[in-house]
Structures are given as C-alpha cells and as structure tokens.
Amino acid sequence: MLSPAYLAATLLLALRPPLLALAARPIVAGKPAPTEAAATARWLAAQNTWGVLSTISSDLSGAPFGNVVSYSDGVPGECHGIPYFYLTTLDPTARDALEDERASFTLSEFPLGTCGKIDPENPTCAKLTLTGKLKLIDPQSSEADSAKAALFTKHPEMKGWPKSHHFQIFKLEIKNIFLIDWFGGPKPISPTEYLEYGKNQALLKSS
Amino acid sequence: MLSPAYLAATLLLALRPPLLALAARPIVAGKPAPTEAAATARWLAAQNTWGVLSTISSDLSGAPFGNVVSYSDGVPGECHGIPYFYLTTLDPTARDALEDERASFTLSEFPLGTCGKIDPENPTCAKLTLTGKLKLIDPQSSEADSAKAALFTKHPEMKGWPKSHHFQIFKLEIKNIFLIDWFGGPKPISPTEYLEYGKNQALLKSS
Numbered sequence: 583m584l585s586p587a588y589l590a591a592t593l594l595l596a597l598r599p600p601l602l603a604l605a606a607r608p609i610v611a612g613k614p615a616p617t618e619a620a621a622t623a624r625w626l627a628a629q630n631t632w633g634v635l636s637t638i639s640s641d642l643s644g645a646p647f648g649n650v651v652s653y654s655d656g657v658p659g660e661c662h663g664i665p666y667f668y669l670t671t672l673d674p675t676a677r678d679a680l681e682d683e684r685a686s687f688t689l690s691e692f693p694l695g696t697c698g699k700i701d702p703e704n705p706t707c708a709k710l711t712l713t714g715k716l717k718l719i720d721p722q723s724s725e726a727d728s729a730k731a732a733l734f735t736k737h738p739e740m741k742g743w744p745k746s747h748h749f750q751i752f753k754l755e756i757k758n759i760f761l762i763d764w765f766g767g768p769k770p771i772s773p774t775e776y777l778e779y780g781k782n783q784a785l786l787k788s789s
Numbered sequence: 790m791l792s793p794a795y796l797a798a799t800l801l802l803a804l805r806p807p808l809l810a811l812a813a814r815p816i817v818a819g820k821p822a823p824t825e826a827a828a829t830a831r832w833l834a835a836q837n838t839w840g841v842l843s844t845i846s847s848d849l850s851g852a853p854f855g856n857v858v859s860y861s862d863g864v865p866g867e868c869h870g871i872p873y874f875y876l877t878t879l880d881p882t883a884r885d886a887l888e889d890e891r892a893s894f895t896l897s898e899f900p901l902g903t904c905g906k907i908d909p910e911n912p913t914c915a916k917l918t919l920t921g922k923l924k925l926i927d928p929q930s931s932e933a934d935s936a937k938a939a940l941f942t943k944h945p946e947m948k949g950w951p952k953s954h955h956f957q958i959f960k961l962e963i964k965n966i967f968l969i970d971w972f973g974g975p976k977p978i979s980p981t982e983y984l985e986y987g988k989n990q991a992l993l994k995s996s
Contacts, residue, residue, distance in 0.1 A: 632909035634841035634895045636853035642965055645920050646843035646853035648895035649967075652910035668910070672974065674967070688841045688855035693900040701946040702839035703859035703875070713852050739908040758849055760856075760881070767879065 610696040616706075619769035620779040623761045626689045626710045628661040631736055633689040635667065635754075637678035637716065649675040652740070653687070654732040663777050665712065665754050666719075666729040668740050670747045679752060685716035687754050691763075708763035712756045714773075719751040726751050817903040823913075826976035827986040830968045833896045833917045835868040838943055840896040842874065842961075844885035844923065856882040859947070860894070861939040870984050872919065872961050873926075873936040875947050877954045882923075886959060892923035894961050898970075915970035919963045921980075926958040933958050 614621035632652045639647035653665040665687050669676035679685060689710045691697050697707035719726045729751045734741050743749055759771045821828035839859045846854035860872040872894050876883035886892060896917045898904050904914035926933045936958045941948050950956055966978045 632897065632899060634843070634855050634897075636841070636843040636855040636893070636895075638851075638853055639893075639920070642920055644845075645891045645965075646845055646855075646893055647920060647967075648841050648843040648853075648855050648893050648918055650895060650897040650899070650909060650916035652908055684852045686843070686846075686853055686855050688843075688857060690839065690841075690857040692839060692857070701859055701944050702857060703944070704946060709857035711855055713846070713849055713854060737908050737910070739911060758852075760854075 613691075613696055613708075616764035619761055619763065619771050620775045622708055622763045622769075623710050623759060623771055623776055624661070624663050624779050626691060626708055627655045627663050627665065627712075629694050630689045632693075633665070633687050635675055635716070636686045636688065637675050638682045638684055639674065640678050640681050641674055647674060647678065648688070649673065651675065652733075652737050654729075654736040656732045657735045663779070664756070666733055667716075667752045667754075668733050668737070668743075668749050669752055670749050672747055676750065676752065679716035680718065683715035683717065684713075685754060686711050686713040688712075705762045705765055708761070711760040712754055712758075713760070714757040715755040716752050717755050719753055721750065725753075729753065820898075820903055820915075823971035826968055826970065826978050827982045829915055829970045829976075830917050830966060830978055830983055831868070831870050831986050833898060833915055834862045834870050834872065834919075836901050837896045840872070840894050842882055842923070843893045843895065844882050845889045845891055846881065847885050847888050848881055854881060854885065855895070856880065858882065859940075859944050861936075861943040863939045864942045870986070871963070873940055874923075874959045874961075875940050875944070875950075875956050876959050877956045879954055883957065883959065886923035887925065890922035890924065891920075892961060893918050893920040895919075912969045912972055915968070918967040919961055919965075920967070921964040922962040923959050924962050926960055928957065932960075936960065 614625055632650060634648040635651045636646050636648040639645045651667050653667050655661045655663050655665050671677050690702060691708040692702040700707045719729060756773045759773060759776055761769045761771055763769065821832050839857060841855040842858045843853050843855040846852045858874050860874050862868045862870050862872050878884050897909060898915040899909040907914045926936060963980045966980060966983055968976045968978055
C-alpha cells in the first residue's frame, strides 16, 4: 500500500537508471486500468483458478486457517464474480464453514504472470480479498447445477473425484471487498458494485 | 484429500487411456518424495516467494482475513523454514497481528509450475498451512538483521520501499503444520520436525 508520493518518487528516480528498486508497472493487455476498481476485482476473479479460502478453525481453537482451493465464478465468458467451491468435509475448511460461516477468499494477480518483475507485495500487483459467509448450496437447486457447470468447466478433473468423499458445493456470499491494485491504499468497492459490474456491458471474457 | 483407494483406482484407469480425470503426478526434479513430509514442507517454504497470511480481522468483527504477502525463510541455500514478512500498519494484516497474534500462512505448489496439468486442489499438488503467532521482531535485534537479509535477497524491491510507511519485520512462530502432498489426508509434522529438517544434512537449496 504505497502512496501517490511514492509513485512520483519512482518516476523521478527512473530518470537515473540503473535502478534496482524501481517498480514501474508493465501495461497488461486485458487488465483493467487502476481507475476501474470493480472491473479489476472481477478480472482477478475471472482469470484465476485457485486461491486461499480462510475460515475460523474449529480444530485450532478459533485460529484463522487458510487453505488452497480451486474455484470458479462462472463458465468462461459468463463469469458473475461469485466464487463457488467443491469441498469435502474430509478437509477442515468445509467442516469449519459448517460450524462458523465467516470466511475470506484471497486472490493474487501474481500467478497470472502479468505482474512481470514487480514484487508480489507491490501494490500495483493486484490482490483481492472477498470476505463474507461460506454457504453450502442445496445439491437439488438450479444454483447447484450452474455452479457445477462453472466448476467442472474450469476444473475438468473434479468430475472424476471420488463419490465416496462426498464433495459438496459451497459459495462465498460476499459482504466486504478489499482490493489493492495501485498506490494509495485499498479501493472502496461495495459488493453490489462488484456483482453488478458488466451486467450492462459485454460479458466478461475469462480465460 | 483423496484416499489410497482412489490412487489404486486411477492406476487401474490408466490402463485405458484417454482418460480426462486421471490425476497422475509428474515427477519433479528437486521435489521431495511424498514419503518425506517435513522435506516437502520445507521445500515449499524455500521455493515460494509469496503466500496468503490470514489474521483475525479487527476491521471486520473477527472474520478471518487473508492477505497476499511476500516473505522469505532465508537467503538461498540457508533457509530455515520460519517465514519472515515486511509489513506496514497501513495494511490491515499488521494491525490485526498487533491486536491478536493468531495467524496462518498458506502456500501452494501450483505457482511453482511443478504441478503440471494437475488441478490446484488435487492433493498431489502440495499445499502447506503454517498456523501460529505473528510476532513483531525487535528492529535492533540480530534476528531483525538476518531477517532483513533474507527478505531483501529474495525481494530486492523492498529495499526501496518508502521509509514513511514504517515497514516492520514480523515472523510466524509456528505452532501447527498442515501439509497435503498426496492422497490420504494431511501429513502429521510437528514444528520441531519441520524446523530441524536439514540441520544434519546438506543445507536446503532454495531457488
């Protein structure tokens, strides 16, 4: 979280290379501009395939517990921003959610390869944390059908995961959004702005 | 978290390609064998440069809050397994830790590129969660000096980050280790086994 003053400083410093600490941001085709916060958040959700889902651990006396999970927010070209997960209660994350719904889901731009040589913690390498409630989806609902299509399209391997492990579909009901994609601190985005983004535009294209 | 039965099933299924759901694990040079749990955990810590650090959010009424951060567990060739971070209280993670030390740090093998076409949630694509206490390091200590060397070697850009943001060094004091690197559930590793690994062997080589 670096200030506009830091940006100005790095631009000035750029006049005298070589410069180890310079953090100039490459232009990335497809990545929304830093002024487009909701678009950037939705781009991160559409482009990534995995992230870290954090819950309140029942095994570890309420400690925060982050777990690597795959997810999908829609079939490519029809992403809606809501992350769906395919979890089993053999794993602590699903068990935690069934006891305490509070959760956050964290994504980084870094694994997409578009941050170039910028450090993963540099604020111009975007990072998104969606906080809310991790909800089990009724397997008989139409929402479960579309979530399954979204998940299995992005993660075809899931189709073959063993039935005996009782994988279930969960979603994050988003209550708060934390996005850093430039200098100057987190961008204020409401869940409504995030979820409504693109509804009146061409559908988001995901990879 | 898939069972040995699933492994057997996939091996049988491999006899009749093509097979979409087959999750055969490629052999990766340098990656320890699945039987070597502590070695695998230390390999993940040494190879990665960033992860997700989860805290109990003071801004969000105690929700778990995962944040993308850079870290280092040592200069290459001398990694010790303890993740050190360079954080500012302008960011919620450091503020949270100063109010409630409980934290977890989560790493995936996936961004290393060694999982190949295996899904990020497949248990053979390794994932590590270190849970414990996120502690501020005394800036005058020798520990701070070695942590800074470790951080700045892996993240040279940090040296140029603005002094006005008052970055401070934190470390995760590890109390619990959750590693999935194969079928059959998490591997039991104690913090001592993890931290002692390699002490009587050639030093771990990190990238």
